[in-house]
Amino acid sequence: MVKNKPIGIFDSGYGGLTVFRSIFEQLPQYDYLYLGDTARAPYGNRSFSAIHEYTWECVQKMFAMGCPLVILACNTASAKALxxxxxxxxxxxxxAKRVLGVIRPTAEVIGNYTQTKEIGVLGTKGTVQSGSYLIEIDHFFPELKVYQQACPLWVPLIENAEYDKPGADYFVKEYLDQIMAQSPNIDTILLACTHYPLIQDKINAYLPKHIKTVAQGDIVAKSLVDYLQRHPEMEQSITQNGTQQFFTTTDDTADFDVHASMFFNAPVKSQFVSMKG
Incomplete structure (x- = not known):
């Protein structure tokens, strides 16, 4: 008999913890369950079918663990599976169960950040190739020009704790130069991967001072606040004990905890959960 009915937060690895952190800061009263599919990460270069299969399997696991609502705090999963x-x-x-993503709430507000009406989107190969941001942003801000750049080496650098070393600077600058070469009028850059906030300061250092970088954590958290206000039946189904549970599909939970604590900016103690894949 499941007692807690937590909000589920899913990611292929650790990046979703940056979103979880923002959500918990704004809504600390609820119970939460985080699942990182680290055994099969990264998702960025996988096919649509594989990402859908893995994501849906994890969502079902979270439903079985009591979550009535699951947030896909992963841009690749949101783009290819949601x-x-x-x-x-x-x-x-x-x-009564629901699954939400991070792309739509971001697309709903990103146009409010730009003066030139030209923005850049940095993401994984999977997110960029899906075209999801181009489609969603066009729904809300058809006047915007949107330029995309895949940054395939950033997630491995971040997840292996190499992002703050001098060798990472080359790859940060390389992708930023590529997106800025697409238009000199870009004044806003969306960090469309939940890993990227960990290198936001480094990204800012290689951009002109007038360019704003936008991370998704606070955006998604505010969107969830609004969602729960508009759906009282869901809000009332979520238990409120202020608890946090962390699960990983990697059996080395100690390694997960070290990395996860870095993303969550607080100590993490995880449990292993097995997947068939």
Whole structure:
């Protein structure tokens, strides 16, 4: 018998913890369950079908662990799996359960940050190739010009704790030079991967001072606050004991805890959960 009904927060690895941190700061009263599919990370270069399979499997696991609401705090999973989960997979589940992503709430507000109406989007190869941000931003801000740049080496650098070493600077500057070469009028850059806040200061150091970088944590947290206000039936189904549980699909939980604590900016003590894949 499951007692807690926590908000589930999913990521392929550690990046979703930057979103979780912002959510917990704004909504500390709820119970939370975080699941990082670190055994199969990174998702960025995987196919649509693989990402959907892995993401849906993890979402089902979180449902079974008591979560009525799951946030895909991963841009790649949001880009490549969320639509299928929402439109097809959930039909066979409890109709009260919900799965939300990070792309739509970001697209709803990103146009408010720019003066030139030209923005850059930095993300994984999977997120960029999906075109999800181009589609979603166009729904809310059709006047914007959006330029994208895949940064395939950033997640490995961050997850291996190499991001603050001199060798990482080359790859940070390389991708920033590539996106800025697309237009001199870009004045806002969206960090469309939840890992990237860990190198936001380094990114800012290689950009002109007038360019704003936008991380997603606070945006997603504010969107969740609004969602729960608009859906009292969901809000009332979530238990409020202020608890946090962390799970990883890697059996080396000690290693996960070291990395996760860096992303969450607080000590993390995780448990192993097995997946079939």
């Amino acid at each position: 639509r299928t989960i929402q439109q097809q997979d959930l039909k066979n589940e409890d109709p």
